[in-house]
Amino acid sequence: MNNEIISVHLGQCGIQMGNSCWELFCLEHEIWPDGIGDMTDDCGDWGQQNTPEVFFHRTCCNRFVPRAIYVDLEPSVVDEVRMGQYRCLFNPQNLLSGEEDAANNFARGYHSLGKRIEERSVNRIRKMAEQCDGMSGFLLFHSFGGGTGSGFASRLMEKLRDLYPKTSILEFSVYPAPKICTAVVEPYNSVLVTHATIEHSDCSFIVDNEALYDICQRNLDVDLPSYRNLNRLVAQMASSVTASMRFSSVINVNLRDFQTNLVPYPRIHFPLVVSAPIMSAEKAYHEQLTTPEITNACFHPENQMVKCDPRRGKYMACCLLYRGDVVPKDVNEAIVSIKSKQNIQFADWCPTGFKVGINYQPPVAVPGGDLAKVIRSVCMMANTTSITEAWSRINHKFDLLFSKRAFVHWYVGEGMEEEDFLDAREDLAALEKDYEEAGRGYSEDFWIREERNRHRREENKKKRRRREKSTMTDSDLEDMQDFMASLDAKEARRLR
Known part of the structure; x- marks a missing residue:
């Protein structure tokens, strides 16, 4: 099996995003919370090759274990996973926690506390990489504003780039929102982590909580969205990005394709992400949107997962990943319609080409969740100058x-x-x-x-x-003090 992906979830935000992602991935591949698969063969309901080994390691007793590591500098969030519904799914050795909180401090995550847990984390990642036949890359889930998500993520990414210089590293990052702030020092952490990782990350898909809150309230009719509501939106995005690697289709996209098609220059690797349709079960009961309609919805600013207006900038690259009941003819018509619009501008040096992926496996919705089950969806990733906002x-x-x-x-x-x-x-x-x-x-x-x-x-x-x-x-200081104390004791014995 090739194209294996290792997921790295860092800090409280990264771990909670991970919980929603693995909940969805298990549903898509018909894997129970204890890791036992329900699949009678390797083909999905739509006759597609189902390859859960991209995200899961298959053991000799036919259990599926996520190729994932959870790391936090304090134990409470990781302990929730150890005691939660999916406690039997993960390898316990891949759930790592320290003893002290990073306290929203980049320096604690990068320097003092990050050093203590770095070696354990790298060793577990190395062991997972050795189990892969042909590793495609890493997916990092973290926030820019937290201490672990900024500081330790920077430290670990530098190490991964040294160990795996030619392997793709993609990020799913929560960026500080314009008006919603979880810590006063968020601006410091965000600037420091962007600076530290800009040369190590190949592509960074950023979202902000304010944009996700607005989408939940407007599209899903959730008056007071929780982090679980937001994380399930991110999980759908991560699922769409990786669907072609897990379910075969006529037009496939892999991690390397994202760099080739979305990143015109190494530093300019922060695409916007949009998913459509995002609707509640009640709305879906009355309407099903066509392929041109969901494609048009991707270019509306209110559907962006980052608070910025693409109409004020220029597109440098655009990738459309379709899932479900979609035919190439409808996609071509939708793209022709988009190109004809005056408010969607591409950079002069960039041809107005769209990278398209089509996967016939329909999107899956979490039972009892806010998102409706739909027959078709699209995820758009666009590199646009409007991200400078x-x-x-x-x-x-x-x-x-x-x-x-x-x-x-x-x-x-x-x-x-x-x-x-x-x-x-x-x-x-x-x-x-x-x-x-x-x-x-x-x-x-x-x-x-x-x-x-x-x-x-x-x-x-x-x-x-x-x-x-x-x-x-x-710890170095304590070792030095112990050493000096032992020397003093020896000297005292000699004098006696």
Whole structure:
């Protein structure tokens, strides 16, 4: 079996997204919460090859174990998985937790606490990779605003890139929303993690909670959406992205295709994601949308999973992944209709081509959930310059905090320096500029700046490593104190 994918869930947000994802993946592959499969053969209901081995390792006793690792620096969220409905599904050795919370501090996740759990995490990932015949890549689920999701995710991603330099790394990341904030220091963490991972991630699908809240309230009639409601939307998105690798079809898409078709330049790898239709069971009872209708819905700003307006920017690439009762003829008609619209603009240097994937396996809905079961759906991933709205918002919030050096001492006390903040902010300003220039067409200045940025990042990385080598952790200090105490004891015995 080839194309295996290893999922890495980091921090509270990443783990809770993972819970919803594995709930859905088990339903799609007819696997019970204890890992026992219901499949009588390898073909799905629609005559398609069903290959759960992409996400699951099949044991000798015919149990399916997720190729997934859960990591958090404090135990409570991982303990919920250990004691929950799916406790028998996961390998207990892949559920890792520390003893202290990262306290929404990037530096604690990257430096002091992250060091303690890094080796265990990497060893478990290496063991899963060794079980694969032809690993396709990694999917990382995390938030940009939390301490573990930002700091430890950055540290682990650097390590994975060193160990697996040619393997795809894709992220499903929750980005800070414009008006909803879970921590005051979210802007710091977000800028630092973007700076730290920009050269290690191949493609990052970002969503924000405010956009997901609005979709739940408007489309699903949920007045007070919970995180479970939001995470189930993310799970549907992750399912659509990977469906072609798990269910064979006439037009397949794999992880490498996303990079080839969505990322025109390595740094510009933050596509918007939209799913359609998102509707409640009551609405689905009265209507079923056609292929052109669900395609048009993808280009409406209110359906975006990040708060920005694509009509203000230019598209550089677009990928449409269809599932269910969809025929190529209808898809072609829908795309012709989209191209004819004046408010959808592509960059001058980019041909108005759409990467299309069609999978006849219909989307699955969680029983008792808010999402209706539909006969067809589409997931759109589009690389557009309008994403700079998200960068610009977070940069502005960062500047407000950092101008007063607010909360910086918490980061410096955990092994960072003020210079790290300045480097990260400068890198995000360059990212904004990169997107703006991409919309106009690359100039010679762009390539000169890119080369300068690359050299600066390499120097910063060397500086960080030198600092880490010269910095003692608490455990190092304790070992040194024990060693000195033993020397004192020996000297006292000698004098006696």
